[in-house]
Amino acid sequence: MRVLLTGGAGYIGSHTALVLLEHGHEVLVLDDFSNSSIEAIRRVEQLASASIAVVRADLADLEAARTALEGERFDAVIHLAGLKAVGESTEQPTRYYRTNLVSTLNLLEMMRERAVTSLVFSSSATVYGTPQTRTLAEDHPVGQGITNPYGFTKAMNEQIIRDAQAAWPEFGAVLLRYFNPVGAHPSGRIGEDPSGIPNNLMPFISQVAVGRREKLMVFGSDYPTVDGTGVRDYIHVMDLAEGHVAALEHIAAGVAAYNLGTGRGSSVLEVVRAFEGATGIAVPYEIVAARAGDLAEAVADPRLANNELGWQASRSLDEACRDSWAWQSANPSGFDA
């Protein structure tokens, strides 16, 4: 298949592009490079010994995206393009809603015009809002207790895709609800390259380890968890990338939602210890106040994806720490060194 990968130069996009190429698919990346680097694409091409077609355009600009894609053929779409910083979304809500919702609307209209019927959408476990059960399964209610505009854009995009499908019976979409992606390709050639101060735990830890930051701030220590720090389901980005390809290869008419997670929770302090154990580098930290809007715990029930997609996360947190470090230590300033 020739797959249009929106946001294909980003963290998840670059790893997904690699796995697509390894599975014999062709890749067409559409990215505006506002938060990503063409260098990531070049490195994926080297790792896969294959080439990637790239169009530079902002998907939120329909005419620009149409023009950029003129003459390009694709059989399916993996839609990852979007803004993703939770904190920033509370400061710039209209920008988040405009970018993330209009991009999806434009993409759906272009797919309809071209009669491209297969879509994999990058959603998030954040659509579950406040957990009502210990682990989160796909039938958990969506949309209640979401605490930020970023999370609402994911839930709204899911609804937009469901409504588009209801009006177009041949259309098939898979909504992938990611838990916490971490790690990097084991080569250390590609990885997560956040701009500015990292919001997420693993890139922050790696930047402390490489000496770019003094210490980790651990947000909160009195959650009702194993050691009082927040618990998440950390999934290796290569497992996540493989989940996209499994989803793509299983699309049928209709809409299906799947969790991409491991089913195992780890606390912030467990991640710190895993990182120290995997790298031999001490990660100084300080416990500070909880971050507004954070949950105590969010862990996937991944059985539906295991059973229906024939996919399972197989890499450990230790491997993710080792691979994050392979990337960070070889690329202390990211792609733009």
Ligand code: UDP
């Ligand atoms: N966290 C932390 N310090 C940081 C970043 C994150 O203690 O600098 C904690 C956060 O409170 C949560 C976990 O690490 O319990 C994962 O946070 P992240 O932002 O990576 O993902 P989230 O689950 O919030 O989307």
